[in-house]
Amino acid sequence: MNPLELTLGIMTAVGGFVDISELVFAAKAGSKFGYALIWVFAVATVGIMVFGEMSGRVAAVAKQPVFNLMRHRLGLKLGLVTLFASLVANLITCAAEIGGVAMILNYLTGGSFRLMAIVGALALMASMWVLPFKWIERIYGLLGLFMIVFAVALVAIHPPWGQLAGGFVPQIPKGLSTKEMLIFAYFAVAIVSAVMFPYEAYFYSSGGIEEEWGPKDLPTNTITCTVGFGLGSLLSIAILASSAQLFTPANVDPQVLGSSALEVAIPFGAVGLVVALMGMLFAISGAAIETCMANAYSLSQFFGWEWGRHRKPWEAPRFTVAWACFFTVALLIILTGIDPMQLVEYAVLFSILVLPLTYLPLLLLAGDKSYMGQYANGSLGGILGWIYFVLISLAAVGALPLYFLTSGGQG
Amino acid sequence: MKPSGRLKLVSQLLDLPLIDSEGNYCGIVDDVEFDGAVGKKTRLAALLVGPGAYAGRMPGWAMWLIRLVAGDRITRVPIAKVESIRSFVQLNGNARELGLETSEDKVRAWIPRRGAL
Numbered sequence: 001m002n003p004l005e006l007t008l009g010i011m012t013a014v015g016g017f018v019d020i021s022e023l024v025f026a027a028k029a030g031s032k033f034g035y036a037l038i039w040v041f042a043v044a045t046v047g048i049m050v051f052g053e054m055s056g057r058v059a060a061v062a063k064q065p066v067f068n069l070m071r072h073r074l075g076l077k078l079g080l081v082t083l084f085a086s087l088v089a090n091l092i093t094c095a096a097e098i099g100g101v102a103m104i105l106n107y108l109t110g111g112s113f114r115l116m117a118i119v120g121a122l123a124l125m126a127s128m129w130v131l132p133f134k135w136i137e138r139i140y141g142l143l144g145l146f147m148i149v150f151a152v153a154l155v156a157i158h159p160p161w162g163q164l165a166g167g168f169v170p171q172i173p174k175g176l177s178t179k180e181m182l183i184f185a186y187f188a189v190a191i192v193s194a195v196m197f198p199y200e201a202y203f204y205s206s207g208g209i210e211e212e213w214g215p216k217d218l219p220t221n222t223i224t225c226t227v228g229f230g231l232g233s234l235l236s237i238a239i240l241a242s243s244a245q246l247f248t249p250a251n252v253d254p255q256v257l258g259s260s261a262l263e264v265a266i267p268f269g270a271v272g273l274v275v276a277l278m279g280m281l282f283a284i285s286g287a288a289i290e291t292c293m294a295n296a297y298s299l300s301q302f303f304g305w306e307w308g309r310h311r312k313p314w315e316a317p318r319f320t321v322a323w324a325c326f327f328t329v330a331l332l333i334i335l336t337g338i339d340p341m342q343l344v345e346y347a348v349l350f351s352i353l354v355l356p357l358t359y360l361p362l363l364l365l366a367g368d369k370s371y372m373g374q375y376a377n378g379s380l381g382g383i384l385g386w387i388y389f390v391l392i393s394l395a396a397v398g399a400l401p402l403y404f405l406t407s408g409g410q411g
Numbered sequence: 412m413k414p415s416g417r418l419k420l421v422s423q424l425l426d427l428p429l430i431d432s433e434g435n436y437c438g439i440v441d442d443v444e445f446d447g448a449v450g451k452k453t454r455l456a457a458l459l460v461g462p463g464a465y466a467g468r469m470p471g472w473a474m475w476l477i478r479l480v481a482g483d484r485i486t487r488v489p490i491a492k493v494e495s496i497r498s499f500v501q502l503n504g505n506a507r508e509l510g511l512e513t514s515e516d517k518v519r520a521w522i523p524r525r526g527a528l
Contacts, residue, residue: 063498064498071439075426076426079426129527132528135528301428304436306436312524313526317518321518371498
């Protein structure tokens, strides 16, 4: 295990963990329910650790990424349904991320939203064309570490640490009306979806193949997933806690992306605001690239095309055309004038519906000794995997009714 | 696993990715072709690759849509070209020689060959 590679991997995972949906839902959850939803972030983070570790292990041992083996496991018909659903979920997410990039560029430069969307998307596409996989992963992941300023800001505003720690204990706040209970449940489901977005597993396992992982890389995989995702999740929790501390007493409902950045501006002024916006810009840009590439990976792997950004664009031509098309369509969705915050809601909603279909084949594969041999799921991994599968299935069943009953969390 | 041995078609072969002798992905086992006759042994003759090979596996309306989007090309890979079957099918020939690179080559012609590090 190379310590430098391991450190860089962890830092990349930390910086790349947060995306627009976590930023939005963490801030909203904090302002509406104080610290009471922190435990949902914690539970969902353990879930993405479990499935992230499995997807990396399958890539390292079976030498095949998730979607290659998904079709083999699910068969052509169900595989196509899963492919279509995940492509749509990732495309909506990608459009929301591009919208987020445009909003932040708009805050930083004052340029029009649509122009910033085009500029941002073109810059991201250019970086995807020029840079090989490892550089893309590292540059956006490491620059996303600016997000640490949210954790520093939380410390600076001296939150009630006892109450904050109490948020890690599973709870439902007392005295909620039925309507508020439903909104609380909707936020819980949305947070699970935002933390466990399916693109994360596709991107992570394909990245393992891109970097030619083997069984010797399994300790790195485990540490990156647990430590990297764990620390990354703490940034989301910091955003939630700052929101609870600053916005709840002031009765502020953070409806726009920029509200999250204000959490840093309050203790650190204009410099803090710019650092926070830079962190958000790189974190969301990284997520835009990941969602787009996850779609190109899924499509290529499902149909057996050449794929990968360790190759030159013309060496994997259909893969290249796929990511370019997905990015362009995502940009066009944003240019229609749809509100990016609305897209975040749709992305979270659609992703939770797809989540069980995405993670079931992974769970089956990771436990299959004929593929994985001695590296198949042990009893702990298997039990945790199935518990989370039941959890996300329940969340998927509840997502649509909760969305309509609460008007998307608005009440 | 060798292709000459006994294998479970659905769980051990169908829908597995194909990798050629140079390590390139070059398709998926979309269907298989048998030889043999009544009273004779049935043997695997070839792997069928391409959207046209979905025909027996998809409902008619879906197949119409697939033909519209992806065409109905089928490439036949003789079983002698299969080296081994694991979590993927390893071929002992080059994808281009086996006719599995046609679509990639068509798209490749449109992509500028510069700019990437």
